[in-house]
Amino acid sequence: MKVLHLNTYDANGGAGRACVRLSDALTANGVDSKVMVFYKFGQNPAIDTFSETPIQRAKAIYNIISERYWSKWLSKSLKTPFSLQWFGRSIKNHPEVKNADIIHLHWVNHGFLTPKFLAELDELEKPIVWTFHDSNAFTGGCHVRYGCENFHRQCGECPVLKMSGKEDASHKTWLRKQQAYEKMNFHIVAPSRWMANSIKFSSLLGTRAVNVIPNTLETNVFKPYVKKEAKKIFKIKPEKFVLLSGFMPSKNDKHKGTPYLLEALEILSRKADVKTEDIELVIFGNKENAEMPTFPFKTTFLGTIAKDEHLAKCYSAADAFITPSLEDNLPNTVMESLACATPVVAFRTGGIPDMVQHLQNGYLAEYENAEDLAEGIAWLYHHPERREIEKQARLSVLTNFAEEIVAAEHIHLYETLLSLQPK
Structure with missing residues (x-):
């Protein structure tokens, strides 16, 4: 069983760390698990990147900067993380993606996978698992909601945007996600009960199956000292x-x-x-x-x-x-x-x-x-x-939250999804 984890960055942010930790835990429990990122900051040789050549790296940097600039330009100064997902890259033909048995998505913003490029992955007819590290996947752009319930409907009237209205950028992003998700058969993992409950109220994904499986960490590294x-x-x-x-x-x-x-x-x-x-x-x-x-x-x-x-x-x-x-x-x-x-x-x-x-x-x-x-x-x-x-x-x-416990829950999910695939 080959599992490929996809994340925008390797160790820049909590999602990247959680992704790498899960992959390491799966590897330690006998799974052929690998992490690939859109842009690699660290030196871990076990982590590969879609942006290997200088040209690819330049394009990735352009995507990242453009996405962050336009999101910031359209948003009020409310200190609320927001993504438009206008910039992205197709990865469906990459050898590692095509050879994987399971595609496990994590945090894919900042110019990596737009809704359109996410939907392309379903064409490969492989089980797709998606761990939601924040709320962006089921909102019109925000990563942190602060009690906003517009995602219960179709977003719009966004309190984050400078130009807010029924047909604003958050609503249009919601529609693009809806169009993509209708083409995709993916299974959601929520690291917390709070996230799982939030998904249930989502107009985009409220009917999807959700497994609550927490993140893990290195218990032999994070341990008590005198x-x-x-x-x-x-x-x-x-x-x-x-x-x-x-x-x-x-x-x-x-x-x-x-x-x-x-x-x-x-x-x-x-x-x-x-x-x-x-x-x-x-x-x-x-x-x-x-x-x-x-x-x-x-x-x-x-x-x-x-x-x-x-x-x-x-x-x-x-x-x-x-x-x-x-x-x-x-x-x-x-x-x-x-x-x-x-x-x-x-x-x-x-x-x-x-x-x-x-x-x-x-x-x-x-x-x-x-x-x-x-x-x-x-x-x-x-x-x-x-x-x-x-x-x-x-x-x-x-x-x-120990490695073997969290790994076992993921392995059970992977095996279940693989057993449902057409023989």
Whole structure:
């Protein structure tokens, strides 16, 4: 069984990481699995690209830049990711695509596969599986919905677009997707229950079959280290209560919820039973040119961390990982933190409740409630059995998201789809 995974990028973004991790897990469980990307950033020799030659790379860059430019030009400055999918490339005649038994789609925006080129893949008469890493596949362009329900109908009247109306670009994109999907027989994988429920309300794909299968990660890489020793690596005193967060304010990612993090930390610092000198904040993944806010606690900025082994030690050094995300499918950072036995404090939103069990391996705060987010941090800060919560964090990943478990669920799906093919 040859499985070919298709993604726009190799390791640039959460979908790329999830795609590569799944392929590695399948390979480790005896499947001939391969990843091909539209544009390759990394050096992993196991990942191939459709843009090998200088001309192909130039065309790919043109597609990517054009798609992003026009989407940005037509959108309001709402910090909402949006794709028009006007630019793309046909891949149906590529040898790797033609030789695959299963075509597994992941994130295919930014100039890679338009609805037209997606529909072409059905001509190959192979089972197609599509993992939805965000909402774009069933909307008129947006990747993050923020409560907008226009996708229940046929989009249009889009709150993201400058020129909004019944026949706007979102509605026209919806129609192009409808036309393509009517020609396609593909099976949907939703990494979270939240995503699966969203698909059911979609006017485009609400009647399609959906399997809820989570993403996975490298449990032998993201693993617990002795907390005191991990803190020592980052020159943090072992008695400090360390808060870790994985992003900084972004001009493009409103859904990351940074203002709620800042407000929650201010609320926490004013609590009578919290000593600010006992707490240290560690931030990784921030952009060097980002404007840094003032935090009420001593703060260490680690910047971008390239090696996963080093990132695992960051998680292990923390007593709590804080993510104020407002809409996320199944965020990698939450799973990585739990795998390193670090409890997570987050809003009850998206796929996060699939990973964080309230008061067991972390704390789920009321949506958009900074005060409750601060309460969750204080809960861990004062908890007398914090080590038990840390054990539950690691156990929850090994039980539900380990490589062999997620691989087995995908293999079962692949085999089922292959058995339904005409002999």
